[in-house]
Amino acid sequence: MNPGQDEQLIGVDLDPKRRPGTPRFRKPERWPNARWPIPQQQGEPSAALHGKVTPVFGTAVPLAGVSGAVRRLAYRISDHRASHWLLLLAGDRGQLWGRRLPMILAVAVPLAAFATIRASSTCRR
Amino acid sequence: MRAVTYDGPYRIKVRKKPDPTIEHPMDGIVKVSAAAICGSDLHLVHGLVPDTRIGATLGHEFVGEVVELGPQVDGIRTGERVAIPFNIFCGACYFCERGLVSSCENTNPATEMACGIYGYSHTMGGYEGGQAQYVRVPFIGVDAEPIPDGVEDLDALSVTDAFATGYQAAEMCAINGGETVVVLGCGPVGLFAMKSAWLLGAGRVIAVDRVAYRLEFARRFANVETLDYRDADLVQMIRDRTEGRGADAVIDAVGLEASGSAAQRALGVYGKMIAGSAEALNTAIHCAMKGGTVVAIGVYGPPWNVIDFGSAMNKHLTIRTGQCSVKRYMPRLFEHIQEGRVDAQSVFTHRLGLEEAPGAYKTFARKKEDCIKVALYPHGTLH
Numbered sequence: 001m002n003p004g005q006d007e008q009l010i011g012v013d014l015d016p017k018r019r020p021g022t023p024r025f026r027k028p029e030r031w032p033n034a035r036w037p038i039p040q041q042q043g044e045p046s047a048a049l050h051g052k053v054t055p056v057f058g059t060a061v062p063l064a065g066v067s068g069a070v071r072r073l074a075y076r077i078s079d080h081r082a083s084h085w086l087l088l089l090a091g092d093r094g095q096l097w098g099r100r101l102p103m104i105l106a107v108a109v110p111l112a113a114f115a116t117i118r119a120s121s122t123c124r125r
Numbered sequence: 126m127r128a129v130t131y132d133g134p135y136r137i138k139v140r141k142k143p144d145p146t147i148e149h150p151m152d153g154i155v156k157v158s159a160a161a162i163c164g165s166d167l168h169l170v171h172g173l174v175p176d177t178r179i180g181a182t183l184g185h186e187f188v189g190e191v192v193e194l195g196p197q198v199d200g201i202r203t204g205e206r207v208a209i210p211f212n213i214f215c216g217a218c219y220f221c222e223r224g225l226v227s228s229c230e231n232t233n234p235a236t237e238m239a240c241g242i243y244g245y246s247h248t249m250g251g252y253e254g255g256q257a258q259y260v261r262v263p264f265i266g267v268d269a270e271p272i273p274d275g276v277e278d279l280d281a282l283s284v285t286d287a288f289a290t291g292y293q294a295a296e297m298c299a300i301n302g303g304e305t306v307v308v309l310g311c312g313p314v315g316l317f318a319m320k321s322a323w324l325l326g327a328g329r330v331i332a333v334d335r336v337a338y339r340l341e342f343a344r345r346f347a348n349v350e351t352l353d354y355r356d357a358d359l360v361q362m363i364r365d366r367t368e369g370r371g372a373d374a375v376i377d378a379v380g381l382e383a384s385g386s387a388a389q390r391a392l393g394v395y396g397k398m399i400a401g402s403a404e405a406l407n408t409a410i411h412c413a414m415k416g417g418t419v420v421a422i423g424v425y426g427p428p429w430n431v432i433d434f435g436s437a438m439n440k441h442l443t444i445r446t447g448q449c450s451v452k453r454y455m456p457r458l459f460e461h462i463q464e465g466r467v468d469a470q471s472v473f474t475h476r477l478g479l480e481e482a483p484g485a486y487k488t489f490a491r492k493k494e495d496c497i498k499v500a501l502y503p504h505g506t507l508h
Contacts, residue, residue, distance in 0.1 A: 034216030
């Protein structure tokens with residue numbers, strides 16, 4: 001079979017009336033089961049605010065610590081500026097290193113202390 | 126419950142997390158029967174999406190059973206089998222009323238750019254994702270699409286994102302009948318874009334990739350011509366096949382981790398000094414004919430990309446792009462599945478339990494074991 005030869009398939013949606021996304025903007029119509037006004041969700045969004053609090057928001061992994069402060073700062077900058085996004089990436093890296101650093105220190109500090117003690121006892125001899 | 130979570134760049138951890146609860150009167154809770162790993166999940170895992178927080182549940186493609194409803198939910202009942210679009214939308218704002226539910230104004234407090242999306246960082250609203258045993262679904266009465274009888278879970282799962290996005294991409298090509306459409310990328314979205322291009326009346330569909338098993342899958346799944354872009358200059362190969370002019374429409378179904386430019390990958394994908402690699406988009410611009418259309422539905426992010434806009438401008442190109450407004454497409458796509466025109470579930474080459482997610486992400490990312498797409502079963506039911 002040559003590529004594309006499948007009569008059951010070709011052109012089934014050629015008619016624009018069968019294309020769900022055509023036209024791009026349809027005549028305004030509320031979706032079934034939608035309500036207006038929308039009740040306001042209680043509590044605080046875990047995504048830092050960029051303008052208004054939306055009626056519905058996510059609450060996964062709230063802001064915390066230094067990375068949270070960096071992220072909060074980022075959201076005070078408009079999202080059409082590169083600094084907004086670069087600060088958010090910095091916040092991501094900050095969260096990562098905030099978790100890694102205690103683990104690294106838990107090994108590095110005893111090792112450094114041991115090495116220091118060894119070196120000073122070697123010097124005394 | 127158990128959930129697949131982000132644990133830092135290139136790290137996935139399946140964790141115990143509290144069950145979701147009703148947080149808004151129009152919420153529902155869905156018991157997830159199947160969830161998918163998307164190529165765009167890899168951008169999160171690779172540290173490319175700003176404000177991706179350690180511990181957040183991943184996953185924006187899922188189907189399941191409604192188990193709990195808030196007091197102001199209409200039109201849906203517990204026990205119903207539903208497919209959930211990856212967009213979280215209210216159904217009543219300016220953009221929702223006009224059909225662009227992916228631009229809903231009422232579900233993402235973090236940015237103006239897009240609506241809330243399940244499991245796709247706090248930039249997209251901070252919602253827990255669907256690679257979990259249970260998920261909170263806001264506006265469930267509006268957003269959820271009942272799965273028709275006879276449509277299996279994995280077919281419905283493809284409709285929540287990959288099939289809908291591929292179809293929207295092909296629709297954006299403005300096919301009038303007989304055009305040549307090139308699809309860059311033989312991942313799931315690209316595969317559905319190829320199939321959709323036929324449905325919309327394309328005369329010729331050419332698929333491009335660099336991975337042999339993906340090109341072979343495209344030939345079998347979508348009955349297309351294929352090109353390996355490592356064989357020769359891709360732009361010249363396309364021109365040679367189109368009387369020297371280029372394609373009527375080119376779909377970029379690759380997104381921001383594109384191969385092909387060492388400089389873009391070094392600066393963007395690894396160095397994070399630009400927002401990933403825009404090499405696929407540049408390739409699309411060069412493969413399109415003058416006056417043609419470029420459709421970008423691979424995921425890109427801010428703040429900036431290195432794009433050859435001068436060529437696009439001088440070639441009179443129409444550039445169409447955007448997150449898919451999935452709900453609009455769901456009934457039509459279910460019709461195509463029920464009529465046997467598209468074997469949607471065949472893209473799920475890997476079907477695994479939730480606990481296997483860390484290994485599954487690696488297999489998917491490294492393109493091992495002929496992997497096209499992964500389905501996860503949070504409650505352990507294997508099909």
